[in-house]
Amino acid sequence: MATETEFVHPYIPRNLNLPDYVPVALSQSAIVSVYGIASVLVVSFMWILSGRFHKMSKVDRLLMCWWIFTGLTHIVLEGYFVFSPEFYKKKTPFYLAEVWKEYSKGDSRYAGRDSGVVAVEGITAVLEGPACLLAVYAIATKKSYRYILQVAISLGQLYGTLVYFITSILDGDNFAASDFYYYAYYVFANGWWVLIPGIIIIHCWKKICAAILLDQKKAKTG
Amino acid sequence: MATETEFVHPYIPRNLNLPDYVPVALSQSAIVSVYGIASVLVVSFMWILSGRFHKMSKVDRLLMCWWIFTGLTHIVLEGYFVFSPEFYKKKTPFYLAEVWKEYSKGDSRYAGRDSGVVAVEGITAVLEGPACLLAVYAIATKKSYRYILQVAISLGQLYGTLVYFITSILDGDNFAASDFYYYAYYVFANGWWVLIPGIIIIHCWKKICAAILLDQKKAKTG
Secondary structure, eight states, rough: OSSSSSOOOOOOOTOOTTTTTTOOOOOOOHHHHHHHHHHHHHHHHHHHHEEEEEEEEHHHHHHHHHHHHHHHIIIIIIIHTTTOGGGGGGGSSOOHHHHHHHEEEEOOOTTTOOHHHHHHHHIIIIIIIHHHHHHHHHHHHHEEEEEEHHHHHHHHHHHHHHHHHHHHTTTTTTTOOSHHIIIIIIIIIHHHHHHHHHHHHHHHHHHHHHHHHHHHHHHHHH | OOOOOOOOOSSSSTOOOTTTOOOOOHHHHHHHHHHHHHHHHHHEEEEEEHTTTTTOOOOHHHHHHHHHHHHIIIIIIIIHHHTTTGGGOSSSOOOHHHHHHHHTTTTTTTTTTTTTHHHHHHHHHIIIIHHHHHHHHHHHOOTTHHHHHHHHHHHHHHHHHHHHHHHHTTTTTTOOSSSIIIIIIIIHHHHHHHHHHHHHHHHHHHHHHHHHHHHHHHHHOO
C-alpha cells in the first residue's frame, strides 16, 4: 500500500520522468518578488558604496552594480542548481529549489538535468560568478585588467546563452509549459544576458582599442 | 528482399542508432596525412608570406600561422560537419565525411548528432572560423583591435572545448571505440585547442593591460 502521494509534474514534454517530484509551494509572485527585492537591495548598496569612491564615473558605478548583481545570481542561484540535481524532490519549501521548480516551467531541461544546460550553468556558476566579483573589485581599484576582464566574462555569458538557445532549438524547442512561460522565463529573462553583455563588450572593446592605438602612436613618436 | 547490405557501425555506445551507415573507406593514416600535409602547406605559406611584411615580429608571424590553420580547420572541417547531418551515410569516399566517420571513433556524439556538440561546432564554424581569418588580417595590418580579437576567439575556443568535455562527462564519458581513440582523438587532438588559446590569452592579456596602464599614467601626468 502506497503511503505517499505521487505528484504529477507540470513540465513539458509530458513524458519527462521526474520520480518523487514535489510541486512548487511558493507563488510565482513570491518567488519573483524575493529575487527582485534582493536584487534591488544589492544594486542600491553597490550604487551608494561606489558613490563614496574618489573619481568614479557614473558608467563605472553602473557597471559595478551589474557585476555584483549578475555575480551573485551566478554564484547563489545558478550555483545551487548546479550542485543540487534533486532540487525538484525538495519537500519543505526552500527558496532556491522553488526558483528552479518555477523556472523549469519555462525550460524543463533544468528539472530534466540536460547535460548542455548543466555544463553551461556549471561554467557560469563556478568560473564566471567569482570573476564577476573580481570585476567589481577591478573597477573600484582601477586595475589595468578591468576592461579585458569584463570582455572575457561578457563573452562567456554570451557564449553560454548561445549554447543554451541553440541546443534547445536542435532538440525541438519544446520545453516550456506554455507560451507565457516560454516568453517570460526562457526568452525575456535570458534576453538580459545577451543585451547587457553585448553593450559591455562594445564599451570595453572601444576602451582597449583606444589604449592600444595610443600605445602604438607613442612607440612611433617616442 | 533486401538488396542493400546493412553495415554495423564501429562506434560506442553499441546501441547508437545510425541507419544506412556506410563504413569509412580511407585508412586512418591517409586521413591524418591529408590533414597534416594540407596544414603544413597552409602554415608554410603563411610563414613565408608574413616574412615579407615590414617589421613583423616572429611571435606575430607564428600567431598568423596559428590563426590561418585554426580558422580553416573551423570553416572547412567543422563547417562541413555542422551542415552535413548525414555524413555517416556517404557511400562514395568524400574526404570531409571520412574525417568525421573516423573522428567519431573517438567521440560517437559526432555521428550521433548530439545537440551540445552540434551547438559548439556551429558557433566555432560560423562565428569563430571567419573571426580567425580576420585575426590574420588584423595582425598583418596592426589593427588596434588585434589583441582583443585574439582574446575573444581564444576564449570562445576554450569555452567550447570546456562545454565539449563537461557534457561528455555528464553523459557518462563512454563515446570512444577504444582507449586508443579516446586518448588520440578525443584528448590529444582537442588538447591543442586548450593549450594554444590559453597561451594566446596570456600573451594578449598582458599586452592589453600594459597599454591600459600606459594610458592611465599619461592621463595622470598629461
